[in-house]
Amino acid sequence: MTGKGLLDTTLGFHIARASVVAYDAFEQHIGAPHELRKVDFSLLMLVAQHGHLAPKGLAKMLSLTAPKLSMVLDRMQARGLIERKPDPQDRRSVRVILTPQGERLARKLEPVARRMEQGLKKLLSAADHARLIQLLSKLTAPTL
């Protein structure tokens, strides 16, 4: 009737539980204070890192459907964080870039994100934190 429980060895269950912890940390440090969804933050940082990206690539990196990404881009554009510029090489496509305001926000969030990770390292040592990211990357590597 009891015992150890199948879920204890089910990776997906543990990942789902960990998502809750990570989401709480995100909301506290970034989401609520800066009015950003997780996906907004990730998109901002990806564009900051790459300079410009097509919606196609962003959708893949963020595991979003194309329609959902359009809506996210609309929201961030309305807020003045990103711009859509025509792609000179393919007129069907678009280049998503950060506005100056978007770049300022991205820079501002870097130390905030580091503080968020510091907070998680109260639950997990720095070595565990690094190892955890390494193991999760193994799981997602085929996706890239």
Add this chain to the structure above:
Amino acid sequence: MTGKGLLDTTLGFHIARASVVAYDAFEQHIGAPHELRKVDFSLLMLVAQHGHLAPKGLAKMLSLTAPKLSMVLDRMQARGLIERKPDPQDRRSVRVILTPQGERLARKLEPVARRMEQGLKKLLSAADHARLIQLLSKLTAPTL
């Protein structure tokens, strides 16, 4: 403009990406073939493990709000997998138990779940799989 990217050291981002992999595996092995949501499966296994649980406890373990849990219970009850029995000790409360059909499904899903984990171990060694669960548990331990 480029470099290594802040997200590479952001645990929440990696957890979110891993969720996609775990969810795909779940859908393929359990979700689609047995018409179960992740939360249905987890609930089924938790009740199988504990014999009976109150909605209050289930909501906590599954990180669901009470209203959402009510809806999940309605769905599973309509499907004949669980029953709500009055709690003899507190008439405000309820005991969620598995019906015989729910117990059969829970038993049937055990080897299926093990096969799902075997599939994930093609991406991750058995040792990595165990270590990953251990590290994720550290992150969620304070929640218990």
Add this chain to the structure above:
DNA sequence: TATTGTTATACTCTATAACTATA
């Protein structure tokens, strides 16, 4: 007065199909 569970409601996310414009 507080707690358990439910109902009602609104907002967001997710997925699909249909459309446009370009290739």
Add this chain to the structure above:
DNA sequence: TATAGTTATAGAGTATAACAATA
């Protein structure tokens, strides 16, 4: 004919408030 992006729509998830019954 295929692809990039958008629009439209429906279904599921999530969160809050309000309620009934019991402690």
